[in-house]
Each structure stands twice: as C-alpha cells, then as structure tokens.
Amino acid sequence: MRFLRHIGTYMMMLLGVFKRPTKAIVLKELILKEIDDLVIGSIGITAFISLFMGAVVALQTALNLDNPLIPKSLIGFATRQSIILEFAPTFISVIMAGKVGSYITSSIGTMRVTEQIDALEVMGINPLNYLIFPKIVALAFYPFLIAIIMFIGIFGGFLASVYGNLVSLEEFVVGLQDTFIPWHVAYAFIKTIVFGFLLATIPSYHGYYMKGGALEVGKASTTSFVWTCVSIIIANYLLTQLLLT
Amino acid sequence: MIEVKGLKKGFNGEEILKGIDATFLKGKTNMIIGASGSGKSVFLKNMLGLFEPDAGEIIYDGERLGEMEIERKSDLRKEMGMLFQHSALFDSMTVEENVMFPLRMFTKMKKNERQERANEILERVNLPGLNKKMPSEISGGQQKRVALARAVVNYPRYLFCDEPNSGLDPKTATIIDNLIQEITHERDITTVIISHDMNSVMEIGETIVFLKDGLIAWEGTNKEIFKTDNKAVTDFVYSSELFKKVRIAQNEGL
Numbered sequence: 139m140r141f142l143r144h145i146g147t148y149m150m151m152l153l154g155v156f157k158r159p160t161k162a163i164v165l166k167e168l169i170l171k172e173i174d175d176l177v178i179g180s181i182g183i184t185a186f187i188s189l190f191m192g193a194v195v196a197l198q199t200a201l202n203l204d205n206p207l208i209p210k211s212l213i214g215f216a217t218r219q220s221i222i223l224e225f226a227p228t229f230i231s232v233i234m235a236g237k238v239g240s241y242i243t244s245s246i247g248t249m250r251v252t253e254q255i256d257a258l259e260v261m262g263i264n265p266l267n268y269l270i271f272p273k274i275v276a277l278a279f280y281p282f283l284i285a286i287i288m289f290i291g292i293f294g295g296f297l298a299s300v301y302g303n304l305v306s307l308e309e310f311v312v313g314l315q316d317t318f319i320p321w322h323v324a325y326a327f328i329k330t331i332v333f334g335f336l337l338a339t340i341p342s343y344h345g346y347y348m349k350g351g352a353l354e355v356g357k358a359s360t361t362s363f364v365w366t367c368v369s370i371i372i373a374n375y376l377l378t379q380l381l382l383t
Numbered sequence: 384m385i386e387v388k389g390l391k392k393g394f395n396g397e398e399i400l401k402g403i404d405a406t407f408l409k410g411k412t413n414m415i416i417g418a419s420g421s422g423k424s425v426f427l428k429n430m431l432g433l434f435e436p437d438a439g440e441i442i443y444d445g446e447r448l449g450e451m452e453i454e455r456k457s458d459l460r461k462e463m464g465m466l467f468q469h470s471a472l473f474d475s476m477t478v479e480e481n482v483m484f485p486l487r488m489f490t491k492m493k494k495n496e497r498q499e500r501a502n503e504i505l506e507r508v509n510l511p512g513l514n515k516k517m518p519s520e521i522s523g524g525q526q527k528r529v530a531l532a533r534a535v536v537n538y539p540r541y542l543f544c545d546e547p548n549s550g551l552d553p554k555t556a557t558i559i560d561n562l563i564q565e566i567t568h569e570r571d572i573t574t575v576i577i578s579h580d581m582n583s584v585m586e587i588g589e590t591i592v593f594l595k596d597g598l599i600a601w602e603g604t605n606k607e608i609f610k611t612d613n614k615a616v617t618d619f620v621y622s623s624e625l626f627k628k629v630r631i632a633q634n635e636g637l
Contacts, residue, residue, distance in 0.1 A: 158457060161488055253471040260431050260543075261485055264459030 143325025192294030217295030246345030280334035464534035
C-alpha cells in the first residue's frame with residue numbers, strides 16, 4: 139500500500155510540475171543554472187571514471203583472449219560495444235544517481251526543512267514548477283554528457299590497448315569499425331533520456347516530500363539514491379527488452 | 384479584512400483547532416497570542432492556505448478561500464507577504480536578490496527600479512550595505528529584517544508574521560515591531576502577527592486574539608489585556624516576573 143501511495147504521489151508531483159509555470163525569463167535563468175550544476179558540473183568526474191573504465195574493459199578483453207583464432211581487433215570491438223551499450227548510459231547514470239541525485243534531494247530537502255518551499259507557495263509560486271521543471275529540462279541535455287563519456291571511454295580503451303602494446307592501432311581501429319550498428323547508439327541515447335528524467339524526478343520527489351529535520355535530509359538522500367538506482371536498473375532491462383530484442 | 388468562521392483542523396485524529404471565529408481588521412496590527420502548542424501556527428497555515436481546513440471558512444475581503452480556483456488562490460497569494468519564524472530566506476540568493484524576488488516574479492519593473500526599491504526597503508529595516516551578502520553571512524536578527532523587507536517590498540494587502548521577534552535583542556525587536564506597525568498603517572494592510580512576546584503585544588497589539596487549546600479564550604486590545612480577569616489570559620501574561628511586578632505596582636497605585 140505504501141509503495142502504491144508513493145507511486146501515486148510521484149505521479150501527482152509530475153502533473154504539478156507542468157502546471158502554473160514560472161515567469162519565462164526566471165525559468166530560463168534557472169534552467170541555465172541547473173545545466174551548469176547538473177550536467178557541466180558532472181563532466182570532470184564522469185570523464186575520469188570513463189577514461190579508466192574504458193582502459194580496464196580493453197585490458198580485460200585483451201587478457202582473456204587466449205585463442206589465436208580470435209582476432210585482436212576484438213579488443214576494439216568489445217570496448218566500443220560495452221562502452222556504448224551499457225557502460226556510458228547505465229553505469230554512468232548510477233554514478234550520477236549518487237552525485238547529482240543526492241545533490242537534488244539534499245538541496246530541495248533543505249529548502250523544505252527551512253520553510254523556503256512554504257515561502258514560495260505563500261508567494262503564489264508553484265514550487266514544483268519552480269524547483270523541479272528546470273532540473274528536468276537541464277537533464278534533457280544529459281545525452282550530450284553521455285556522448286562525451288562514450289568518446290572518452292573508447293579513448294581510454296585505445297590508450298590502454300595500443301600504448302600497452304596489446305594490439306596495434308590498425309587492429310584496434312578495425313575492431314572499432316567492425317559491424318557497427320548505428321541503432322545501438324540511438325538505443326543508448328534513448329536510454330539516457332529516460333535515465334535523465336529519472337535522475338531529475340526521483341531525487342526531487344524524495345527531497346520535496348521529506349518530513350523532519352536535518353537528519354532526515356541525509357536519510358532522504360540515501361533513500362533517493364537507492365530508489366534512483368533501482369529505477370535505472372529496471373528501466374535499463376525494460377528498454378533493452380523493448381528496443382534490442 | 385480577513386474573517387475566520389468555525390475553523391477546525393486536526394492531525395491523526397487529534398483536533399488542534401476546535402472551531403475558531405475571528406476577524407482581522409484592515410489597517411490594524413492583529414495579534415494571535417497563546418502558549419506553545421495552542422494551535423497558533425496551524426491557525427496561520429490554514430489562513431495562508433498551506434493547510435486545508437477540516438471545517439469552517441476563511442474569507443479574504445468577501446472572497447472565500449476554500450471556494451477559490453487554484454489560479455485565483457495563486458493571485459491572492461501574490462498580494463500576501465509572509466515573515467517566517469526562521470526567516471526562510473532563499474540561501475542560494477544574496478540579500479538583495481531575496482528582497483527583489485517578489486518584484487522580479489510579479490512585476491514588470493526593470494532591474495534598476497527593483498534595486499532602487501530593495502535599497503529603499505533595506506534602509507528602512509536598517510540594513511544598508513548588506514546587499515551582496517549571502518544569508519549565511521549575516522546574523523539571525525539581520526536575516527529576520529531581510530525577511531521582513533522581502534515580505535513588504537511589493538506592498539502586500541495582507542501581511543502575516545510568525546514570531547517576528549523570536550531570537551532578537553530587545554532593540555531590534557522594537558525596530559521590527561514599529562516597522563510592521565508603520566507599514567500596516569501607511570499601506571492600510573491587514574496584518575496578522577503570531578507572537579509570544581508580551582512587549583510586542585503591549586507595543587503594537589491593536590487587536591488581540593488569545594488562543595488556548597484550539598479555541599479563542601479571549602479577544603480584546605493591548606489596553607484591555609492587562610485589565611482582564613480572564614484566568615487563561617492572566618496566567619499567560621503574568622507568567623513573566625516583569626509583568627507580575629507591573630501588575631502589583633498597578634494594584635498598589637504606584
């Protein structure tokens with residue numbers, strides 16, 4: 139029952155987000171600020187992780203290639219496929235649930251605790267639209283971040299395998315180009331758009347509807363991280379089933 | 384004018400407000416007083432529409448709050464100013480941005496006009512020169528004054544203050560009280576103040592509602608409150624040693 143109530147309240151929240159919009163010029167500024175905080179501000183850490191993850195994927199593939207009949211170009215192929223299909227969209231989204239999700243929950247939760255949300259409401263502003271809508275729009279730009287991550291991840295694989303003398307540059311490039319299916323990139327971006335929406339709305343829900351004081355803000359951030367991850371993993375399975383099979 | 388008729392509100396089966404009837408007059412500083420847990424904040428939140436009453440109605444200048452469409456309610460709220468107990472300043476904005484916020488949201492004023500108005504109000508609350516500070520960089524008393532500036536910057540028709548003096552030194556408390564009263568008279572605002580502070584009640588309580596156990600136990604003015612024999616009121620007022628001594632002195636004709 140409690141779970142259903144949460145789902146219902148989440149849906150009501152989503153409806154409320156698109157009602158009684160905030161003044162356009164204010165909204166524009168809020169969106170730009172959120173793009174800076176949520177997307178541009180995440181480039182550093184995600185790029186660092188993807189560079190090394192790409193390198194590890196390439197290394198692991200190379201170290202497990204015992205059969206001389208399997209071409210070395212498979213290293214490039216495996217790096218590309220794992221980065222584009224799963225690592226960049228899904229793994230990075232789980233990391234973003236920790237980085238961006240916790241930030242969203244704690245910032246909105248603190249506003250709730252300190253009556254800033256009540257202040258917005260008393261002024262006749264729709265707090266849902268004012269606080270959550272800019273985050274949803276900002277995270278609609280999340281695929282751009284993931285595109286950068288894909289490039290950096292593959293570049294990491296290239297560095298580790300070519301400069302680690304595991305494969306020649308030519309073989310790696312052959313592997314990268316081997317049986318390339320553009321739909322896989324589209325599939326990754328579709329997933330990213332869905333994950334971006336989940337990253338914006340689930341942490342916002344946990345922050346907006348939290349009750350209590352400072353301690354509860356911390357608890358809400360943890361709960362929000364768990365539920366965002368769970369939702370991303372389930373959505374990942376459903377979208378893969380829907381789009382690739 | 385704000386009229387409250389038969390207002391009831393409860394949580395989890397416990398009735399907090401048990402049928403309140405009150406009238407808050409235009410151009411007056413109307414005070415709601417009472418001990419902690421008497422339902423003052425719940426009363427205020429019902430008036431603001433932050434809580435939905437279980438029964439009864441709240442009428443703003445003839446318009447029933449409960450019957451208003453959401454858009455009308457939103458428009459009405461643009462005519463309200465609220466000073467929260469803990470200031471509720473937006474911590475991502477500077478002092479100036481906080482004060483200009485209602486002007487930015489609801490007027491077509493240009494930036495320099497907004498800044499001019501904000502400076503004017505900040506000077507009135509005795510806070511010039513703090514425009515670029517963040518709320519975390521100023522004291523609690525200064526935050527309260529910024530919050531008051533934000534509440535009155537667009538000259539609201541209704542002003543609500545939740546414990547405007549809590550945590551303030553007596554001098555600043557008097558400045559805040561006088562400012563609230565001045566603005567109320569100047570702009571003919573309907574002001575509703577929740578307070579524990581008997582000094583404020585004495586200074587600016589033009590009409591007073593005393594709340595006890597979710598009901599109105601007494602109504603009157605700041606002149607009448609010290610003459611009443613209502614036990615609930617006398618217990619509350621003379622719980623302070625200072626006022627006890629004042630009463631003894633009055634009785635002894637000093």
